[in-house]
Amino acid sequence: MIKIIFTDMDGTFLDSTGTYNKAYFKEVYRKIKEQNIIFVPCSGKQCERIEELFDDYGEELHIIGDSAARIKYRGKYIYEALLDNNTAKEIIKDFSAQYDVAIVACTSEGAYVKDTISEEDFKVIRHSYAIVKKIKDYAELTDNFIKVSIYDKKKRCFTILKDLKKYADRAYIVASEDAWIDITHKKVHKGAAIKWLIEHLHLNRAEAMGFGDGPNDIELINEVEYSFSVSNAVDELKEKSFFITKSNDEDGVLKTIDMILKLQEVIHE
Template sequence: MLKLVVTDLDGTFLNNKGSFDRELFSETHKMMKENGVIFAACTGKQCERVEELFEGHSDIWVLGDSATRIKRDGELIRDFPLDKKLGIDLIHHIQSYEQELVVIACTKEAAYVRSDIPEAEYKIVRGSYKELRKMNDLTAIPSELVKITVYDKLHRSVKLKQHLLDQTYSEPVYMVASEPAWLDITAADVHKGKTVQILQELVGATKAETMSFGDGENDVELMHIAEYSFAVANACENTKAAASFITKANEENGVLLTIQKMIHLMN
């Protein structure tokens, strides 16, 4: 019996243009609701950006901001903040390490970038954040942090992660180089797998009743919390190795077609 479907967005559910087949999704989501199956997006994107993408659809759970916040139909259900003092210290170290890195300081209200961010990089960041603001000094951010994300156009996220580990930041934070250009930093033990487990408790779904989809390094945990775990064909090798199954690529509507097949098998 299937009760819960959890999917990553970029590189998994979304195509390479950052969009999706809306007609196919409407058809699939209707099938899911008719069969009592819950749909959840679990992503590094800001919750409000995800809500923007799925505008017009209700009953969608959003585990956004690198799974640090859980929302449903516009209501914040749960969040998992990052210690502000530690976060500010991290921002200081990252900016001191390399001035050209784009640091994104994320709060419940908005994501913040430095005022001097180049326009081309601002557009890239805007693709993941609806509420995006500029400020001169990120270390003076007034709100509670939920995560820090770093964008590096030179694709050195793994190197940056190792640098921060060398600075004794192995605890109490969770760091993952989700892609070569992106590094996500959250509170310790806050990641997609852990947050989905909380969602499972909230909606009353077991691992045996869960299906998951992913492509990146930060989706490996998603493969461990679902009996039916799928890596898309374009996924990284670590996610493929952790998955129970491989499905079609993001460009081939692998997620939606697989959901439809599973529902047909249920009936």
């Protein structure tokens, strides 16, 4: 029996326009609740941004956000793993000198960008973060970081990634797509957060289902028994998933969940 469902957001649950079929979700979510299943969105976006996306349902969901550095439930963070302040600033300084990219420094107070950021880049970043503040210098930030994200509108992130290997023993670094790199605590990734939440809820991986599309979802599908890639996923993830469903633009995640719920209903009749 499936008791918990994890899904990546961008490219998986969300369609190419960054939204989802809300009428269909309302119908499927009603069935999810009827079967006492826990639905968990997983994203690089701020937890607050995910709450906004799910309107009236946001606060009742367990949300794995901020690139799996945080889990939020009913307005409180129940899990948090922070990136050392010195490590984060060293990476920021290094990359600011090497590349013309937008850097997002995330702390518990919100997401910070340089006040020199272009309006074009700021609009893109604002799409993923509910709280974005502009600062003159990242040196102003004294707390440890939730994460650092690099946005490259030239889409060179898979190439840029090799220059971050020297920090691999101090941070977890992954390109979620060709325009984004996420840098978190070295033990932070979707798989670690999912494993923690499953144990926290006294469940097990045999009761878990998960969906993804990118290389940063490999850890996600490794922690669930029933793993799905959407048809638009990268080949690497498809090869590691047990099933391939329809694309993010065809409501692949919702259709699969709906089908599984109907099967579980029949089994328990």
